[in-house]
Amino acid sequence: MNLITIHFERLPDWVGALPEITLLVFAAAVILLDLFITRKGVLAVVSIIGLVVSGLFSAGFWGLNRSFFNDMLAVDSFAVFFKILLLGVALLIILASTDYVRKFRRFQGEYYALILLSTLGMMLMAAATDLISLFISLELTSITLYILVSFLKDRKSTEASLKYLLLGAIASAVLLYGMALVFGVTGETQLVSIVQSLTAHAYGSFAANPALTMGIVLMIAGFAFKIAAVPFQMWVPDVYEGAPTTITAFLSVASKAAGFAIIMRVFLTSFRAHVTLGHEWGLIFAALAVISMTIGNITAIPQTNIKRMLGFSSIAQAGYLLVGLAATGTFTGFESSMHGTMFAQKGVLFFLASYAFTNIGAFIAVIIISSKINSDNISDFSGMGKRAPLLALALTLCLVSLIGIPPTAGFMGKFYLFSMAASNGLLWLVIIAVVNSVISAYYYLRVVKVMWFNEAPSMERVTSSVAPLVALAVCCLGVLLLGIIPGLVMRLAEQAAMAVF
């Protein structure tokens, strides 16, 4: 790895962390303001300002390629891409929460602050280039999420939180054990130093060192929990159902995106010491992809609760993303003339962006509808096409995008991702993935069917305040734009992808 030092006068470390510091300050401000302010809407506005300011700082670092804090954190296009994505997701979630927070009698300020802190943790995950900073940022994210999941304070929500906490703690332990083994083999915690050490010892394959193998496998297990890949998905349905729906949306998109960021950072930097090694962990991801897609999609079919269904669907979506990860491992473009155009990670980045718009859009529509009809059951969505035609249309668009039918972001995301996989020799995996998309059509369209073809129990209109509708409109616009003219975002994903190789 050559760290190009751009002609950027030597920045002090704290400047590199400006986006994170901003977010921290605003989170503290939100908690403090909460003590004095009775109109809680102000807190949402303050949080949004914080996210926007932080986003502007982040965007300022686009194209920079540097490390800060003794190489603990990187500021490169890859990190910036994820930071902006995560901040955008958090912004949409806060917009969508403005009605929903009335369900919480207390602690609204803490709710916003925790979302900001959780986003902060995820941003650090995207930037971490050292096993230690990586683990700390992961824990910051996880702990805030454990609290957020329990925010409804009813039985289901508490149970969900406890389950998430216990299983999450185990996953963290497993991850830490894996890291310890890798550290034991290489004597390094810096991702860049690890790859140097592996090369120096000629540990080019799993066979070369069993401890390294064990370490990598355990790290995959730990990360797979965060991105909810099968067989580490047991927590998903209960947590998704029990958590406040806004947090479910946040979990299903932001937490997953950050998880993929960290996996790509670690595996592409440290564990591609040799082509063989890359192929080996690539195949592990390929196997995870196959079972995640298949089990996610098949178990989603009988679900009657829409949050649970979207939970299983997010497992399947993680499976599609894993196809991209597998392709980064089996990357064959080293000697190719098309070198650089075949980086599979850009497919993952673009898919994550399109998935963010799509899934949040679906969740916001569900939030608006559910809070009106007071139910998460799919059968209660009947007749929405008549009661709220625009909302139903928006949800339909998002579901169609989740299936991957053009002209939506979901289709372009899959096309881009799968074309990377096909060009890295994984056509068999692509075929399994596209067949899985077909299976998924069955349960997504069931929701569409209920909304448009079944009779409505009442003709009462579904209303909502402006903020969630704005967020939903942004999502739908994003879904269509990324589906019809995806060139710009693909270009950005490409540049970001170059930074981690």
Added chain:
Amino acid sequence: MDFNYLSVILFLPAVGAIVIAVAKGANEKLIKRLAAVFTFVPLALALYLFIAFDRSASAAGAFQFEENYLWIAPLGARYHLGVDGLSMPLLLLTAFLGFLAVLISWKVHDRPREFFAWLLLMETSIIGVFISLDLLLFFVMWEIEVVPMYFLISIWGSGRKAYSAIKYVIYTLVGSAFMLAGILALYFGTNSLNMVDIANLGLGAYQTMIPAAAIFWLLFIGFAVKLPVFPLHTWLPDAHTDAPTAVSLMLAGVLIKMGGYGMIRLCVSFFPDVAVKYAQPLIILALIGIIYGAAVTLVQKDIKRLIAYSSISHMGYVLLGIFALGNLSLTGAALQMFSHGIVTGLLFAMAGLVIHNIEERDLTKLGGLARQVPVMAAVFSIAGLASLGLPTTSGFAAEFLIFLGSYNSTVVPHITVYTIIAIVGVVLTAGYILWMLQQAFFGPVKQRFDNVKDADGLEKFYTFILIAVIMLVGIYPAVLTDVFKLGIAPIAKLIGG
């Protein structure tokens, strides 16, 4: 080309769909008029392009009225439209049937706004398939059609409509899933999405890890579901039977032609060698489709289901024509696609009318209608005779070309035997068509149909247009074959036929 005719034809129906969807104050009448306008203009433009189409020999294989703009730079995907001799008549057919579908739906009163919006959106998608020259654009257009179709069948259909709709969607998506894998493999192999380049250079210019035969089959499955090819046909009777009349017309008329078009455009012209290699098993599938389809049709009692099953048999002829791989047989297959489009379109329109006016779809309960509804009986009979391939109708011209072409084909072994077997299918066709006509319109007059209305002015209007086209193509097939030849000849040359 100064004026982007193709883009206008392509997007006018979609624009119409949006206008209809958002026009708040529009009443039912205005919606229908809007729909008629937004489908008639593309038809007029398509007709103009058909007349202006350069038919000189130098135009063979060239694409006309091309539009080519960069669309998605990182993928190298282009917004690339164009028509050649193969796609021009199919474009005209789609615009024609799209307009007729609106007229046929004049009696739809249930949620008209949504109905016409979806119908028009579907037309855009089908047109897009026939004129796209970029693989990604082609696939996008191919897929978009699924959603309107799902809504159209599920809301306005009859019978087991929900089941038929989801079955249609799942079958289509399975097919397109394989097709997508094929396109991705092709994209990886050639690093190009340009259909013209890939066809011209041939895959021989590229060395890939993925064997050409594998890509051929991936693509073929996608098209075979749509055509449909036995044994992937089971969605068709359900979808055609339960769909509303206009949608049955579009389904049978143009939608399943996308499969045949794709086979010629992608499978045969990209992989001529592979096509030759596997022609024999595919022709056997075609024969099974012809005979089995016709045999099953013979025992149908539901009038729409009967016509639906007859499509399977007729599409068998298309498959036979394509994979006999001769110049003449391919032209015949293309003509059969066009002919089947208008003939079956007319049959479905008439069946829809029978069901609407008489409220009875069981053939065994109909009878003697020729006395009560003479116009409908006459038109239905003409359509039926065209379907069984009576000389002077388009059906005869097409089937004759296919049989002649495949009998003389030099590429596939034992083709003469296969052709003779296929001709047996014609006898079966005559059997079920005549049986249907006899059951419905002849025999003893039944009292309970005495007050049934005959076709009204609008219905007479569009059925007579369809009959005129059927006769025109039947008597003077060169009007189409001259154009088809220009598109087919370069493809046939690849095979050496």
